[in-house]
Amino acid sequence: MSDNLYITVIQDNYIKNKAYIDLVKHYHDIKLLDVNSVSSDDIENSILIIVQVDLNDPNSISPIKEIMALPERKHIPTLFLLHEFSRHEVVQANTLGATDYTVYPCPDRSFTFILENLINKTVEKAWSKLTNIQEEALKVSLKVVEKTFHNASKGLEVSQEDVKDSCNLIVEATAKDGLNDWMDAIRQHHNSTYRHSMMVCGYLVSFGMLIGANKADLQTVAIGGMIHDIGKAMIPLEILEKTTELTPEEWNIMKNHPLDSKTILAGAGWDDIIIDIAVHHHEKLDGSGYPDGLKGNEIKDIVRTVSIVNTFADLTDKRSYKPAMTAEKAIETMLGMGDQLDIQLVKAFRPVVLP
Ligand SMILES: [Fe+2]
Ligand SMILES: [Fe+2]
Structure with a gap:
């Protein structure tokens, strides 16, 4: 369904x-x-x-x-x-x-x-608009996301190799053919968790390219984006796939996903930076975020970046209980979240999604 x-x-x-x-x-x-x-x-x-x-x-x-x-x-x-x-x-x-x-x-x-x-x-x-390299990157990475979430939910190993290989393909495809058609194709994917993970990954690669990040950093943000919500594999499907708004109790369960990510990734020996992204992408500069209520400089730049892209992807994604925000409206909303988000970074991100 x-x-x-x-x-x-x-x-x-x-x-x-x-x-x-x-x-x-x-x-x-x-x-x-x-x-x-x-x-x-x-x-x-x-x-x-x-x-x-x-x-x-x-x-x-x-x-x-x-x-x-x-x-x-x-x-x-x-x-x-x-x-x-x-x-x-x-x-x-x-x-x-x-x-x-x-x-x-x-x-x-x-x-x-x-x-x-x-x-x-x-x-x-x-999909028909994609170039061969974009289609290959999309097919492989969607399979990897699916397998990764499946393995995590079953307590099986979350392979670093697969994720790294598919992120290489995404970085190459984005460098060669850009991001727009690729993101349009992802937007049609029916599973909101996979769709969200791939969109965060894609925007991060594009953002990294815009600011001239090197290949190793691009791969790091691509990987971080792809699996930043891996802990959602542990959230019961009736909450994760609920078509109406979550109740406060359900939100509390949903908010466990960063710490679930930590358990999954630390157990499989993932790099600290990837774990940091997964655990802290819901932290806010004013300390109102979760799970650790980190403040200001306690949140690393790369984690702040993922947090901004994550927020943008959430606001602009359609759900049955909320319409998709336009990119303009989402950026405007984020610029109004000065206490919580790094506004300089939001401004730097803007050209990735707006002409
Ligand atoms: Fe998340
Ligand atoms: Fe997310």
Whole structure:
């Protein structure tokens, strides 16, 4: 099941057959909306929109027209469910901007096939832009992130070799072909922890390159970024993949992840600097962070850098309970966190993500 992206279903009151909703719920989170009460916020984080309204009723068509014209909707594939295969309904669906349509009810297998095809379109579009070296770096590193988190959760060794090799590929790919298309492809990954780890890694490499870091330092930040949240492998999945906001109790459990990282990495003999990044990337300059409440100079420059990139990646990532912030808004927000973040570093980071 996708852990934080969802499918939006837009319906009106007249539709009787809704059996597909249970089918979709097996594989994806779902947001059910009435055609007359949809806002741009509702669809922003959708991987797919399903429209099931009476295409002969002007009262339904008019709001659908508005929804389909929203800028947020433009990049989201939209499936129209037709009541019958009539010329009128097909023309209406196409005119409104359907990516695909099908008559419903139809067999479950056909429905699932159409659905997955449409969802994959978004992912494929992002991957098809990659150069060979970018694609190789992405494929290998995603596998490594997956394996690393899996091993950590099972108490198996977290191999340094794999992580180092894949970070080499990322550094090379970023040096040669830049970061933008690569990050677009990562943004489509359905697992929020892997997506976040890869985004932090990518931004850190790019930031390092901007400030002229040497290759060894680039590798260090890439590795630090990739596994800074490895302790999340120990957090129960129902908390880690929760699609609504965490309760205070759940947050307390979530806040164990830096110390879990320490246990995992120190046990496998990782470098002190990598452990420092993993343990202290949630510390704040004013001492309000966790787990150790470090202050000011107690937080090393490299850890502050990871903390800034981590905050940016969090703010700009979409979750089902919060929309993604734009890069502009995220930087603005971070510049307002002067007590907590190193503002000079935020300013230095800005050109990595804004033109
Ligand atoms: Fe973290
Ligand atoms: Fe993080």
